[in-house]
Amino acid sequence: MRALLPHTQATWPLHDIAASRELEKAALQQRPAHQLIEQAGAAVARLAMALVPHGRSAVVLAGPGNNGGDALIAARWLAARGWRLQVYRFGPEPAAGSDAAHALRAAVDAGLEIRRGLPTVDGHPSPGSSAASGSGLIAGAPPAPIDLWIDGLLGLGAHRAPEGDIAAAIRLANRHPAPTLAIDLPSGLHADTGQTCGADTIRADHTLSLLTLKPGLVTGEGRAYAGRLWFDDLGVTPSPATAHWVGLDALTEWHQQHPRGATSHKGRQGDVVVLGGAPGMRGAAWLAATAALTAGAGRVYAALPDDDGQPWPARPELMHWPAQRWRQPQAWRDAVVVCGCGGDTGILPWLDAVLHEARHLVVDADGLNLVADDEALRKRLAARRSHGLQTMLTPHPLEAARLLGLAGAAAIQSDRLAAAKALAERFDCTVVLKGSGTVIASPGHLPDINSSGSPALATAGTGDVLAGWAGGLWAQAPDAEAHTVARTAVLWHGAAAQDHAGPLRAADLIEAMGALRRA
Numbered sequence: 001m002r003a004l005l006p007h008t009q010a011t012w013p014l015h016d017i018a019a020s021r022e023l024e025k026a027a028l029q030q031r032p033a034h035q036l037i038e039q040a041g042a043a044v045a046r047l048a049m050a051l052v053p054h055g056r057s058a059v060v061l062a063g064p065g066n067n068g069g070d071a072l073i074a075a076r077w078l079a080a081r082g083w084r085l086q087v088y089r090f091g092p093e094p095a096a097g098s099d100a101a102h103a104l105r106a107a108v109d110a111g112l113e114i115r116r117g118l119p120t121v122d123g124h125p126s127p128g129s130s131a132a133s134g135s136g137l138i139a140g141a142p143p144a145p146i147d148l149w150i151d152g153l154l155g156l157g158a159h160r161a162p163e164g165d166i167a168a169a170i171r172l173a174n175r176h177p178a179p180t181l182a183i184d185l186p187s188g189l190h191a192d193t194g195q196t197c198g199a200d201t202i203r204a205d206h207t208l209s210l211l212t213l214k215p216g217l218v219t220g221e222g223r224a225y226a227g228r229l230w231f232d233d234l235g236v237t238p239s240p241a242t243a244h245w246v247g248l249d250a251l252t253e254w255h256q257q258h259p260r261g262a263t264s265h266k267g268r269q270g271d272v273v274v275l276g277g278a279p280g281m282r283g284a285a286w287l288a289a290t291a292a293l294t295a296g297a298g299r300v301y302a303a304l305p306d307d308d309g310q311p312w313p314a315r316p317e318l319m320h321w322p323a324q325r326w327r328q329p330q331a332w333r334d335a336v337v338v339c340g341c342g343g344d345t346g347i348l349p350w351l352d353a354v355l356h357e358a359r360h361l362v363v364d365a366d367g368l369n370l371v372a373d374d375e376a377l378r379k380r381l382a383a384r385r386s387h388g389l390q391t392m393l394t395p396h397p398l399e400a401a402r403l404l405g406l407a408g409a410a411a412i413q414s415d416r417l418a419a420a421k422a423l424a425e426r427f428d429c430t431v432v433l434k435g436s437g438t439v440i441a442s443p444g445h446l447p448d449i450n451s452s453g454s455p456a457l458a459t460a461g462t463g464d465v466l467a468g469w470a471g472g473l474w475a476q477a478p479d480a481e482a483h484t485v486a487r488t489a490v491l492w493h494g495a496a497a498q499d500h501a502g503p504l505r506a507a508d509l510i511e512a513m514g515a516l517r518r519a
């Protein structure tokens with residue numbers, strides 16, 4: 001069993017529901033009946049004992065399927081070690097011969113009292129409970145101390161909004177101060193998308209993912225609901241992944257593969273041109289350009305529409321593009337162009353040339369919106385790869401929705417992996433779909449989900465920093481695939497913010513990212 005969050009070093013394979021089911025099926029065929037679920041339940045009990053070493057009492061919530069089976073097996077183990085348990089079972093009787101039926105029978109045979117209805121907390125069932133008879137109440141019983149909630153209501157099989165007693169039990173666990181250990185998934189969270197199935201979802205302190213790690217735990221709302229993540233593969237050799245969860249080791253790999261030698265010369269570190277920074281929004285271009293410089297690009301130019309020629313304070317290293325260069329399409333060719341970054345509509349006159357010429361192009365923010373609004377530019381973007389030109393798009397969910405012609409961010413968030421893949425296919429390029437658990441997708445690649453980052457990044461300008469940083473890395477490694485550059489930049493960006501308490505200003509983020517290289 002491994003602890004994976006808050007900081008994961010290694011990169012982990014992720015398996016969606018279909019792949020997890022396939023793997024489970026294959027493993028079940030190779031093992032004696034019920035061995036796998038016995039192992040899963042024992043792993044849950046071991047983690048429970050490790051999490052609350054002095055704990056002695058738990059509420060165990062067991063749902064109708066095998067997730068509930070895991071919970072009942074864990075309860076058996078804990079009872080055998082002297083824990084006082086309130087075990088509640090929800091839903092219909094399990095099918096005869098199923099793993100869940102085995103777990104139930106074994107629990108009953110072991111003498112566990114298994115109740116229906118809702119748990120007794122402070123002597124009362126949950127307000128709003130739909131339990132017809134309050135059958136879970138022990139009349140007049142004193143409030144039982146609770147050290148831990150074990151959530152085995154729903155796992156991989158959750159496909160609709162929890163209702164009735166299951167929803168009420170979720171609310172009860174969420175309101176109670178004792179920590180909750182979710183089995184496989186916080187009940188009510190969708191394993192593929194990281195979205196909640198309805199209004200009630202377990203907000204776990206710990207989640208033990210079993211057999212496979214599910215993408216829904218690490219993107220979308222998953223990270224907010226899963227708490228600290230643990231993983232036990234139950235000794236089963238994994239099948240090919242459907243995505244990867246990228247750990248900090250990938251940064252070390254990048255540094256090993258792209259050392260900055262002692263003889264580095266600025267002319268060999270590549271050029272970046274930031275096209276953006278309309279009047280009133282110069283800061284966005286400044287952030288992207290400064291990030292590119294700090295990432296190590298040799299020369300960084302700012303191409304500002306309506307450039308007034310004033311030097312920028314505090315960053316004399318940045319150069320302005322002389323006006324005559326704007327008219328030479330080939331001038332865009334050899335630098336990495338980072339386009340968007342507060343450019344507003346002022347960058348529109350140059351977009352077609354940039355899309356046509358730039359060998360390496362990062363499109364962010366205003367650049368994305370302008371492309372989304374113009375069919376000719378969309379076509380130009382989609383054709384770039386066939387002309388040997390590489391592109392990275394860095395949309396947040398709303399920008400991604402506009403590019404796909406969808407109504408709003410919710411349409412993207414409902415399945416972030418699928419949306420990122422669809423965008424990558426549509427425009428034949430690398431897509432960085434920002435948000436909790438940033439997704440990096442490219443045609444012909446398994447998608448990656450970033451593991452680093454924190455809410456500290458939710459401040460103005462951090463997106464400009466990411467785009468600029470990606471441009472700065474790419475300038476130094478022009479032969480690197482857009483996907484690798486994107487994955488590295490996103491990981492670095494999040495890693496620098498990871499341990500920061502409170503909001504991180506974008507300019508400070510650049511410094512923190514620079515310090516991470518030197519560390």
Ligand SMILES: NC(=O)C1=CN([C@@H]2O[C@H](COP(=O)(O)OP(=O)(O)OC[C@H]3O[C@@H](n4cnc5c(N)ncnc54)[C@H](O)[C@@H]3O)[C@@H](O)[C@H]2O)[C@@H](O)CC1
Binds near residue numbers: 024066067161185
């Ligand atoms: N069989 C085995 O050997 C193993 C099973 N595992 C466990 O098995 C789980 C998957 O088991 P299942 O496929 O039985 O799925 P679940 O236990 O997640 O639940 C499926 C059942 O819940 C119902 N359901 C779905 N949404 C509901 C809702 N909102 N309200 C009420 N009922 C709802 C379904 O109709 C179905 O009857 C995994 O998450 C994992 O915990 C793992 O431990 C690995 C080993």
Ligand SMILES: [K+]
Binds near residue numbers: 151182
């Ligand atoms: K669960």
